Amino acid sequence: MTNIKTGMGPETTSIETARQKEGPFKRMLKLQAFQIFIVLIVLVLIFSALAPESFATLSNLRLVVQNASILAVLGVGMTYVIITSGIDLSIGSVLVFSGVVSALTMRAIGGDDWGTAAIGVVVSIVVGLAWGIFNGVLISKAKVPPLIVTLGSLGMALGLAQILTGGVDVRDVPSVLTTTIGYGNILGGIPVISVIALVVVVIGALVLHYTKFGLYTYAVGSSEEAARRVGVKVDQHLIRVYAISGGLAGLAGVMSLSQFSTTAIAGQSQTNLNVIAAVVIGGTSLFGGYGTIFGTVVGLFIPAVLQNGFVITGIQPFWQQVAVGAVLIVAVYIDQVRRAAAARGQSTNLWRRLVSRKSE
Template identity: 50%
Template sequence: MELLLRAFDRSQAAGGSRSFRGWWLIACLVLLFAVFALWNPTAVLSSYNVQNIIGDASTLLIVAVGMTFVVATAGIDLSVGSVLIFSQIAAAQAMIYAGGDGWTATIVGAVVSVVCGAFWGLMNGIMISRFKIPALIATLGTLGMAGGIALLMTNGINIRSGIPDQLTLTIGAGRVFGLFPIVSLVSLTVVIIAAFMLSKTRFGLHVMGVGSNATALARTGIDVASVQTKVYVISGACAGLGAVVDLARFSTTTIGAYSTLSLEAIAAVVIGGTSLFGGIASIIGAVIGVFIPAVLRNGFVIVGVPSFWQQIAVGAILVVAVYLDQKRR
């Protein structure tokens, strides 16, 4: 029992500061939005712009949730961009094979996408936990493999037909009460489930323990390798679900769109307070970490700031977040 407590002491001890920092993150997000709103209130505060910000963040938010589990164990997943593209192409082809129309084809494609994502996550988890390949190398390898196979499946050409209207019109373009995009509710559901898993379940406790002190956790009888494998499966499955959301929004595969997705997800997770060294994590923080760059990019576009400055600003925020993480530790 003493060893188990030692495995979790760092994550529990950091709980108060993590919560406090979360309030500061929320304040920063509100302040950032308020600054742009004062600059151009008509454009920024319009319902269309708010819906656009939420919709654009949906895919990244789902991927960032999965990445939070990985980073909480002191791991990293560089493959999520390629896994998303692979899952998206597999889903589109499955929908076409299932008839290309109706809810049956939609459900088949969604299931195929999530399963494909989970498969690549399982491959990552086995290589890292069982064969002891460093996460950086293992996920970099699957990044190349998943991306290469995806290109072979379509000869590098996006699939633009055969996507069911039920997916694109009902889900992708759908609104709840005419306001909130349905895809944002999908991402919100993922956030709620993940937050419960990480904070209220034994598995979540084990995830934090692996990142805090894997050796002490293993001495309590917990299968650390199994926990590590599961977090990569979760990350891959989230990438697969993100592929479905993206397919619903754009009604086409997006082969060249997610080359930097893994870096954006890691940035969002770290900005949100999850430690790159493991043992400290926050799903709600990851949500805020997704929306801070999203609001920043959106505001820069509205006020006419060149895209180059957007990259500089997001990069600077990431560096500051990592610096604060190191100081806190």
């Protein structure tokens, strides 16, 4: 304790207010999400320089954004889950299962109008919610670790989807869905699917950062015990968080149906890992208590831009997996350094820390 050195001088009786004045801009600079954002900008600049004719075009940007939309919806739910120090491996399978049930329901009703489509949308979200609640109850009440519960529901949801369809993809998707949500545009070229994703992202971010629900999400991930002792209903909150993740997977199920006009049962086996990677790259701590939706969105675009850029510049796209893997490990390393520094009460500014480390 440094006070030994300074002796028993006069007490600091007021709160130092200088740090309060630290503007939102300066605080933003310190965010890991923002540092990752700079990496993303650099990537975009490099690819733009290498292929100005093909990469840096509006239509290519549109393609990248459109491809990331479904993952962004899933990423919002995953960010909440990981902030509670949980994990949800089941989202890809829940997406497929919700899509299958929705497609079968719409086929059974028949018709190609908005009435049928609306029922399909609702069914998909409700089915997703049900899986989320199933996960949440087992995790919070039965105390089975999230990794195991959602690994179990990953298998169950995928298996049941295959049982329901006999392993054959359902391809009867009402054309009102495919022409609007699937590949429709509004405002002269903005994909509808991306607008939906943007709405989910914005609402997700506002709720996480400004509401009591968001605060409790951080509190539960930070210290479940501390939250419980002040009367936060931790079990209930966890169930809600997993329900959000499931419900968003249900919504993503409809979006996927609309975009691809098929249930694509086999197409989502990597989705969960891609989304988790994006959330972690975006600076959300796997140990809970820390993270942002903004980071997740940036974390989604790094793999997306790499993939797109490698294809355009003629590098074997397989390099994307290698690069994303490396970025993922670096992101978690940075989180570790930050957490260790925070635990020692040091500056959590990464740049300053790395520099000071070298100069030691």
